[in-house]
Amino acid sequence: MSKKINYSYIGIAFIILVFGIIFIPKIIDRVNKDDIIRDESRSKDVSISEKGEGKNTNKSDLVFLEINGQPKKVPTFSFTNQDGKTITNEDYLGKVYVVEFFFTTCPSICPIMNRNLVEIQNQFKDLKNFGVASFTITPGIDTPEVLKAYAEKYGINNPNWHLMTGNEGAIYKLANEGFNLYTAKDETVDGGFEHSGNFALIDKEGFIRSRRDAFSNPLIFYNGLISEADGIDEDGIPQEITILKEDIAKLLKE
Structure with missing residues (x-):
């Protein structure tokens, strides 16, 4: 035994x-x-984003603009900026940026929009991962030289703020289909063109993002026609520049 x-x-x-x-x-x-x-000894911050991608992430509470159930991404584009350089959508990858459609001879809403954008520019001064994309809807008038003078007039100095011109058809398609921001020629309105006064907010991966409204629906776009100083317009609509700044800051942390 x-x-x-x-x-x-x-x-x-x-x-x-x-x-x-x-x-x-x-x-x-x-x-x-x-x-x-x-x-093995540390829990991972792994989550499934709203795009369905599992990875380490610091995603904010901002939602994606969805078209037919799919997150809307900025389409491919290529235009010429105020310095005569070719700028494409890939130049904005890795950056948070705001999109607008405007024209330099606009007698009404464009000056308001761009003063608000300059204020936002100054809020995020010296940040290399923040920018603005401004597309002119009158490319026949707004040459790189004209856009350069416009930038100097308004104090546009962020190197990632590109005022772009190019093929008219491509610009209108980008506005109406790419960003769902209405743009059209209309001889009955001041300046001969009609376009949205809203801004689109784009994340570092090129997706259109926004916060939810009071009813939990995506805000989608941000009103660019009322300044923080004004607070509300004559119809009682509140300004959205403050919340746009807040949401830019959120995306910069992602």
Whole structure:
């Protein structure tokens, strides 16, 4: 009986010895490489974003504009900016930016919109990952030289604020289909053109984002026609520049 017990102890000791020889060096090596600390000993911040991508993320509470159930992404574009350089949608990847459609001879809403954008520009001064994309709807008039003078007039100095001109058809398609921001020629209105006074907010991956309204629906766009100083317009509509600044700050942290 004692011999059987001794043999059992010997067998157990042998198994422990083999385990130590094979596995302990591997465990020590993984600890030295921080593998265990990184993968097993710490919980990961992994979530499924609204785009359905599982990854480490710091996503804010801002929602995506969805078209037919799919998050709306900025389409491919290529235009010429105020410095004569070709700018594409890829130049904005990795940046949070605001989009507007305007024209330099606009006698009504464009000056208001761009003064508000300059105020936003100054709020995020010196941040390399913030920008603005301004597309002229009168490219036949707004050459790079004209856009350059306009930028100087309004104090536009962010290197990521591109005032762009190019093919008229491509610009109108980008406005109406790419961003769902209404733009059209209309000789019955001041300036001969009609366009949205709203701003679109784009995240670092090129998706259109916004906060929810009081009814939990996506705000979609931000009213660019009322300044923070004015507060509300004559119809009692409140300004949205403050919340746009807040939401830009949220996306910058993502």
